[in-house]
Amino acid sequence: MxxxxxxxxxxxxxxxxxxxxxxxxxxxxxxxxxxxxxxxxxxxxxxxxxxxxxxxxxxxxxxxxxxxxxxxxxxxxxxxxxxxxxxxxxxxxxxxxxxxxVAMVFQSAMNSLNPVLTIGEQIVDIFTTHAGLSRKESLRRAGELLELVRIDPARLKSYPHQLSGGMRQRAVIAMAVALKxxxxxxxxxxxxxxxxxxxxxxxxxxxxxxxxxxxxxxxxxxxxxxxxxxxxxxxxxxxxxxxxxxxxxxxxxxxxxxxxxxxxxxxxxxxxxxxxxxxxxxxxxxxxxxxxxxxxxxxxxxxxxxxxxxxxxxxxxxxxxxxxxxxxx
Amino acid sequence: MSHSMLSTSTGSGPARTDTPALEVRGLGKSFPIGGLFSRDSVRALHGVDLAIGRGEIVALVGESGSGKSTLARCVARLERPSEGSILLDGTDVLKRDRFQASRAFRSQLQMVFQDPFGSLNPAHRIGHFLRRSLAIHGKGGRSETETQARLEQLMDTVGLQTDMLDSYPHELSGGQRQRVAIARALAVEPQVILADEPTSMLDVSVRIGVLNLMRRLRDEQGISMLYITHDLASARYLADRTAVMFAGELVEEGESLDLLANPAHPYTQLLVSAVPDPARAGSYDPVRRAELRQAVMASTSCAFDGDPDQPCSGDQPVRHQVGDPGNRHWVRCHLYRPRAGAGGHALAADPAAGPSADAGISVHAGPPASAHPRKASA
The missing domain is CATH 3.40.50.300 (P-loop containing nucleotide triphosphate hydrolases)
Known part of the structure; x- marks a missing residue:
């Protein structure tokens, strides 16, 4: 409200x-x-x-x-x-x-992250696949994206299991809004x-x-x-x-x-x-x-x-x- | 196993009325972490004192990772406590049955779990679950007619149709299944039921029905309950008293309405402020929240400083009386700090939290041996 x-x-x-x-x-x-x-x-x-x-x-x-x-x-x-x-x-x-x-965040979406890829790799993937950006540029954007949901960009190198449930959910929301x-x-x-x-x-x-x-x-x-x-x-x-x-x-x-x-x-x-x-x-x-x-x-x-x-x-x-x-x- | 115990359970009528139905004293539980040769451990519970009177429902609230379920698992003897004692009806059950729960214990205390989809074997009919409970604990009566009558009575108590005895679990809705789980617990005529988030997986309109059923069991059969939940509103609705758990320790306890109307501990205030309530406009105040978080982890002053009965202490979890003694509302001294590393998720998940909070997470999640090198590179 x-x-x-x-x-x-x-x-x-x-x-x-x-x-x-x-x-x-x-x-x-x-x-x-x-x-x-x-x-x-x-x-x-x-x-x-x-x-x-x-x-x-x-x-x-x-x-x-x-x-x-x-x-x-x-x-x-x-x-x-x-x-x-x-x-x-x-x-x-x-x-x-x-x-x-249109982007969608599913129920318990935090469990939909790939456990064997870092958060960074998964976000970079969005930009390279959907927006056709270079890897370097994607990585920069990925960092910004995490900052948007107030996660330390250093977390790009973390694996999903290293984040708490709330952080994972925030990361998923960040990914959803990545392409505006x-x-x-x-x-x-x-x-x-x-x-x-x-x-x-x-x-x-x-x-x-x-x-x-x-x-x-x-x-x-x-x-x-x-x-x-x-x-x-x-x-x-x-x-x-x-x-x-x-x-x-x-x-x-x-x-x-x-x-x-x-x-x-x-x-x-x-x-x-x-x-x-x-x-x-x-x-x-x-x-x-x-x-x-x-x-x-x-x-x-x-x-x-x-x-x-x-x-x-x-x-x-x-x-x-x-x-x-x-x-x- | 111990058949001799069976007689004690049937023989033990209501003992002295002032004895709590269930009492937990100084309960602690540590889990070893970090592989085979590691000596590290994470302290899931520490010094928990809690008593549940006869015919009383006590709610245990706190966020995930605060140790609520560990407490329930210890009390249910699914987990061996590291320290402390558990008294059922005044008897120390850890001393009586040293290695595992006896049948006598199980006939006094039953559990209802969170997931009614997982707690009923899909291969059996509803009647089977109840019959087994009756047969194992010798509560089925002497004849098939008596057993049948008892089954029908149980179904009636939990508000299910008798013809559902022949149904399979998959034919029932979540709420109906949870009622079967409650009926199964009731079959052995327990004095205490531990209900671990019994409604969190149920549909909204069904939840109230299950809560009402639990309330009726208390009123009509005098069953005591420990109701574990993270839903403060339902705790307020159902429970006579509410205890708040943070980082494996109780921080506040009191009569439910009083506790939620006048939360004294910053952690309780944090929890209460987080409940969505349209009646309370503008409930999210980041500044206030940051203050509360700060107060939970490192309070420098205690609102109850100068308490004549209990001087404040940073080392001992002193309990201060809140308001009218009739409400039995106490709060742990704010100065007392939870041990580092045992900090709760709420604080670790704070967007604004610094690296100290991150360290807390790595203790909780994942194999630390492999996690740390990556952390260092990050």
């Missing part, structure tokens, strides 16, 4: 996703992992995608990067990046598109890290974002973290977006029962100790309708009156599957 709110509001979207539908096609049955999802991300905007495992948020990220593998298929919809149709790109175009235009992409996709960038390190990484991302001005698609299940970092956010459930608005509006005034349940799943750090419940028993959302605007910029999927029974601090229930049920229809 310390990121200046003025930086978003640009009407030129960097990324525009319309009615994206992704299916996992099996022999006997198919699963719709992402169902008619639309959103756009403006220049310099941080857009959050919240939801639990299985709700399709990582599938969306992989669709944008065109990283989906069989049996996943983009069944319908369009993804356009800076006016270009991502779904129509040739392999050669894709190669340039990835990393140069205009969109950075962060898929649960801090799930494997401690709170203290997590806070540092998030501060680092905010700072880089301010400095380099890229847009961010931020994927996480941690609502508190998301509200802190994002300008706008969307909540997903069973492959559908159930609510989208400015992050603080979602936090202050969650409308959809699922959003409310997700918010209620995080015990507060202040105030009295009240019993919380996850998603209450028996509440499952099916056939989620299209979003409708309830307030300026605040869109919510209409829900039945039967689902309205959710209130904060009610009887604790033990529901497990509600979130998953929707995804495996």
């Amino acid at each position: 310390t990121v200046s709110q003025t930086s978003f509001g640009s009407h030129e979207p960097v990324l525009d996703v319309q009615d994206l539908t992704v299916k996992y096609i099996g022999d006997s049955r198919s699963t719709t992992a992402v169902d008619r999802v639309s959103f756009s991300i403006g220049t310099g905007e941080v857009f959050g995608l919240a939801g639990e495992s299985g709700c399709g948020k990582s599938t969306i990220a992989n669709s944008i990067m065109r990283l989906l593998k069989d049996p996943a298929k983009i069944a319908a919809g369009s993804i356009s990046f800076g006016g270009r149709d991502v779904l129509a790109m040739s392999p050669e175009e894709l190669r340039r598109f990835r990393w140069q235009d 992409p205009s969109l950075l996709i962060l898929d649960e960038p801090t799930t494997a890290l401690d709170v203290v390190v997590q806070q540092e990484i998030m501060a680092q991302i905010k700072e880089l974002q301010r400095e380099l001005g890229f847009s961010v698609l931020f994927i996480t299940h941690d609502m508190s973290l998301m509200v802190e970092l994002s300008h706008r956010m969307a909540v997903m459930y069973g492959g559908r977006i159930v609510e989208t608005a400015r992050a603080h509006d979602v936090y202050a005034d969650p409308r959809h029962p699922y959003t409310q349940a997700l918010m209620g799943a995080f015990p507060p750090l202040t105030g009295p100790r009240v019993p919380l419940s996850g998603l209450p028993d028996g509440v499952k959302f099916r056939n989620i309708p299209d979003l409708a605007e309830v307030a300026p910029g605040h869109l919510v999927a209409p829900f039945g009156a039967g689902d309205l029974s959710i209130a904060h601090g009610t009887q604790a229930t033990d529901d497990e599957d509600a979130a998953l049920e929707g995804a495996i229809r």
Whole structure:
């Protein structure tokens, strides 16, 4: 939230996703992992995608990067990046598109570093392969890059195992922004890290974002973290977006029962100790309708009156599957 | 192995009520590092004193590498402590069962692990895990009907359907699996459950359900728990008391709400300030953090200087009383410094940290013999 709110509001979207539908096609049955999802991300905007495992948020990220593998298929919809149709790109175009235009930091990305190469060799590799720079120039740029995320450039000669988890994650983030992409996709960038390190990484991302001005698609299940970092956010459930608005509006005034349940799943750090419940028993959302605007910029999927029974601090229930049920229809 | 022990477990009713269910005194653990002939060791735990009363949940918080899990592994007898004693129900179990955990010990203390995907054998049905626990500890009753009734009761306690007894682990969600792991621990009717990050691998909406289950077990069955986590908010939600661990030593302990509202140790303050909380705008303050880090590693003053009961000391981990004695909230004297090299990750990972912090990392990670020459060249 310390990121200046003025930086978003640009009407030129960097990324525009319309009615994206992704299916996992099996022999006997198919699963719709992402169902008619639309959103756009403006220049310099941080857009959050919240939801639990299985709700399709990582599938969306992989669709944008065109990283989906069989049996996943983009069944319908369009993804356009800076006016270009991502779904129509040739392999050669894709190669340039990835990393140069859109970079992605995966969950526990710090474990994706090659253990037998030094950090320096791995960063130099980016510049020589994607930017065609000389080795010497690449090495200089690699040093600058580490300084950007406040790692001592002497660390270029270190192997991944010699760095702590937080440092490795910072190095991976540095590598992601090496080619100055205009969109950075962060898929649960801090799930494997401690709170203290997590806070540092998030501060680092905010700072880089301010400095380099890229847009961010931020994927996480941690609502508190998301509200802190994002300008706008969307909540997903069973492959559908159930609510989208400015992050603080979602936090202050969650409308959809699922959003409310997700918010209620995080015990507060202040105030009295009240019993919380996850998603209450028996509440499952099916056939989620299209979003409708309830307030300026605040869109919510209409829900039945039967689902309205959710209130904060009610009887604790033990529901497990509600979130998953929707995804495996 | 020791069948004679079996009778003691069934015979030992609740002893004197003032005895803590689990007490750890001066527990220490060092791991040798640096190869076969090296005499170096890294001190993972040092002088840990912790007591868990009957029907009490104590949370142990701290970042990774602070020694939380080592403490749990020592208490569970998966790791042999280098020093100190572990008292279950007032009995020193390290003296009673010198070499490994006895069945009597296991029937008093059970563990629930972090990963419900790894802790259940995929080749067996859910019923099998529970039946084995019952059979090994002789809690299955005399007949198949009694065993079956007990199984159904266990499933009911943890909030699972009885027909899931015939399911395989892969058919269950993470939360359901963790409930099976809890049911398995409950099958032997333990007095103490050690739960090592039981919710960190679960989905968000399921976590609260598991925490609520643990709370219910405490309230209804009077089971004591050591809840190990790095999630301060969940510790506050679940635990009666919270203990904070840093670099293998406890630095602060107190009633959960009081401790998190008035953290007295700079390390606890650092942890609390790192929790994302939208209600607390502008929570990241690099200057304040740098000060806290400095205070954790090399404090030159103690906020409790002049404590009439406990004079400050840089050599002994003096415990200062914080606030109302009723809260049993104490903090370790700020002047006391953790031994060099045992420093926590939080400080080593500081972007602004100098070479001293780097030295800390090389102790933790990697084969030092090969790491050092590269370091020198760097």
